Every structure is written in C-alpha cells, then in structure tokens.
Amino acid sequence: MRRDIPPLAEVRRITEKKRDAWWTVLLVDPVATPLVRLTAMRTRITPNQITWGAFVLGLVSAACFAFGDWRWLIAGALVYHLSFILDCMDGKVARLTGQGSVFGAWLDFVFDRIRVALCGVALMAGQYDRTGDTVYIWLALAVVGLDTLRYINSLEIFKIRYNMRKQIKARVREARRAENSAEVAFMEDLLRNNPSADIEHDIRKTSTVSELGSEPLSEAGSEAASEPRSEPGSVEATDVPQKPQGQVIDLQQEFRHRFPVYLRMRSFLLRHRIRTHLVSGIEFQMGVFIVGPLLDAVIEATLVSGALLLVFELAIIYKLLLSTRDFTRTIDSFDRDEVATAA
Numbered sequence: 001m002r003r004d005i006p007p008l009a010e011v012r013r014i015t016e017k018k019r020d021a022w023w024t025v026l027l028v029d030p031v032a033t034p035l036v037r038l039t040a041m042r043t044r045i046t047p048n049q050i051t052w053g054a055f056v057l058g059l060v061s062a063a064c065f066a067f068g069d070w071r072w073l074i075a076g077a078l079v080y081h082l083s084f085i086l087d088c089m090d091g092k093v094a095r096l097t098g099q100g101s102v103f104g105a106w107l108d109f110v111f112d113r114i115r116v117a118l119c120g121v122a123l124m125a126g127q128y129d130r131t132g133d134t135v136y137i138w139l140a141l142a143v144v145g146l147d148t149l150r151y152i153n154s155l156e157i158f159k160i161r162y163n164m165r166k167q168i169k170a171r172v173r174e175a176r177r178a179e180n181s182a183e184v185a186f187m188e189d190l191l192r193n194n195p196s197a198d199i200e201h202d203i204r205k206t207s208t209v210s211e212l213g214s215e216p217l218s219e220a221g222s223e224a225a226s227e228p229r230s231e232p233g234s235v236e237a238t239d240v241p242q243k244p245q246g247q248v249i250d251l252q253q254e255f256r257h258r259f260p261v262y263l264r265m266r267s268f269l270l271r272h273r274i275r276t277h278l279v280s281g282i283e284f285q286m287g288v289f290i291v292g293p294l295l296d297a298v299i300e301a302t303l304v305s306g307a308l309l310l311v312f313e314l315a316i317i318y319k320l321l322l323s324t325r326d327f328t329r330t331i332d333s334f335d336r337d338e339v340a341t342a343a
Contacts, residue, residue: 012029014095019274021283024088039093040097048090054087057083058111064079073293080289084282120143149313161320175337187249280309
C-alpha cells in the first residue's frame with residue numbers, strides 16, 4: 001500500500017478540475033475522487049488500464065441497449081454511468097500519481113468517441129427492433145453526428161483562441177521589449193482563477209475607458225482576473241496576484257457588454273466549479289444514454305438533449321465571433337501605437 005497518497009481533501013484539490021460539467025461535479029466527482037484515492041493507495045492499476053475498463057463497460061452498455069426491452073435499457077443506463085465514472089477516474093489517477101502520458105490522452109479521446117457511436121447505434125437499433133419506428137434510424141445518425149460536431153467545434157475554437165493569444169503575446173513582447181515590461185495576461189484567465197472576486201466593480205471601471213484604453217485594475221479585479229472571456233481592449237494590471245505588473249488583454253469585452261447578467265451567473269457557477277457551458281458533450285451523452293433509457297423516453301430525451309447542445313454550441317460560436325472582433329481591435333491598437341511611436 002502506498003503511503004505517499006495525501007488525504008482526501010488534498011486529492012480533491014489535485015485531481016478535480018477548477019471548472020467542469022455540472023453532471024461531473026454533482027454526480028461523478030463525489031464518487032470518483034474517493035475511488036481514485038483508494039485505487040492509487042491500494043493497487044497498481046494504471047490510468048490506461050482504467051481507460052480500457054471504461055471502454056469495456058461502454059461495450060457492455062451498448063449490448064444492453066441493443067436488446068431494446070425497458071429492463072435492459074435501465075441496465076444499460078446504469079452501466080453507462082459506471083463507464084463514465086471510470087472515464088473520469090483515469091485522468092484523476094494520472095494527475096495524482098504522475099502517470100499521465102500523451103498516448104493515454106489520445107486513447108481516452110478515441111475510446112470516448114467510439115463508445116458514444118456504438119452506444120448511440122445500439123440504443124436506436126434496439127428501439128427500432130422493438131417498435132419498427134424509422135425515426136430511431138435518424139436519431140442514431142443524429143447522436144453520432146452531434147457528438148462529432150461538438151468535439152470538432154471544440155477543437156477548432158480552441159485552436160483559434162490559442163492563435164489569437166499567440167499573436168497578441170508576440171505583439172506585446174515586440175512593443176514592450178525595450179521597456180522590459182512584464183508578460184501579458186488575459187482577463188479570462190484571471191477571472192477563471194478567482195471566481196469569488198468582485199469583477200463587476202472593475203468591469204464598470206474599465207467600461208468608462210476608451211475602446212482600447214488603459215486603466216489600473218483594482219485589487220479585487222486583479223484577483224478576479226483569470227478567464228479567457230472578457231471585453232475588448234486592454235487595461236493595466238497593478239495588483240494581479242502571483243503575476244508581475246503587465247498588460248491585461250480582454251478578448252470578451254463585447255460579449256460582456258451585450259450580456260451583463262452573464263458575469264453574475266458565471267461567477268456563481270464557477271464558485272461551485274461548474275462551467276457556464278451547461279449542455280456540452282457530457283450532458284448530451286447523459287441525456288441520451290441515461291435519462292432517456294431510465295424514463296423509457298428515448299426519442300424525447302434525445303431530441304431535447306440535441307436541441308440544447310446545438311443552442312449552447314451556437315452560443316459558443318457567437319462568443320467566438322465577438323471575441324474575434326475584440327482581437328481585431330486589439331491588434332489595430334498595437335498598429336496605431338507603432339505609428340504614433342514612429343512619428
């Protein structure tokens with residue numbers, strides 16, 4: 001038995017994400033985290049072995065769904081939830097024991113997509129065999145298509161945001177190299193790391209500045225700044241915790257300006273580790289493979305889950321659109337500064 005595994009409270013701090021899906025926070029982590037600690041203490045099971053176990057349970061769940069009868073639907077839903085618990089455990093064990101690997105991340109991602117596809121086809125095939133209703137054939141295609149769309153969209157948005165940040169950092173380094181200034185920070189990161197701070201006070205202050213002006217952030221706003229979704233323009237951070245003085249770039253200013261209530265809702269959810277993207281791929285899967293089978297309402301649950309997933313995906317795309325406008329204004333501000341300096 002390993003004796004270097006910390007107490008449960010410390011294991012939670014190490015393994016649980018600062019932001020996660022509400023289904024994971026409320027229904028998975030309370031079970032998965034204690035199991036992670038016991039697994040790390042008393043076994044030699046590796047994260048990749050847990051990933052394989054989750055995949056095998058996913059296959060068992062698909063087999064249950066394929067029978068179509070309501071008793072098998074309930075069994076399939078319960079096994080699918082167990083599979084998802086194991087799927088959450090592999091990453092936690094990797095973080096706790098330092099056994100994470102690039103191949104393990106790839107294996108986890110690929111097995112997740114295969115599991116969803118197989119369970120979606122099996123569930124709808126079982127219901128089609130039971131009822132003869134051709135709508136289940138279309139629902140099978142919809143489940144696989146929406147899950148694929150969700151993850152392709154997520155990866156592309158991540159790539160775009162990464163590239164925007166990379167360009168802004170390069171411009172800031174170039175513009176401030178002679179001044180030996182601190183590294184650039186992004187408002188969204190500051191907000192994410194400090195969800196309990198009084199953000200609204202500082203957003204009101206910065207909203208009085210010109211479109212791309214500069215102004216000192218108060219201590220509260222500095223502590224609250226740690227999340228990649230903020231307002232266009234930049235402000236000077238004078239008291240950002242654990243960060244040197246530097247420029248804070250806000251790439252979600254326009255979105256917050258249009259939807260001010262978003263800040264309050266977001267801060268409340270982050271204090272409980274719940275991300276604002278309330279219906280993501282996880283909630284979609286749980287609606288289709290757990291809620292629908294348990295209620296024997298596969299069609300209704302799939303349609304509602306799919307509609308909500310599309311709504312939140314469109315909201316993310318809209319936020320990205322506004323963020324790209326903030327990005328363009330920020331880059332333009334650097335160009336104007338360069339022209340003014342040259343003059």
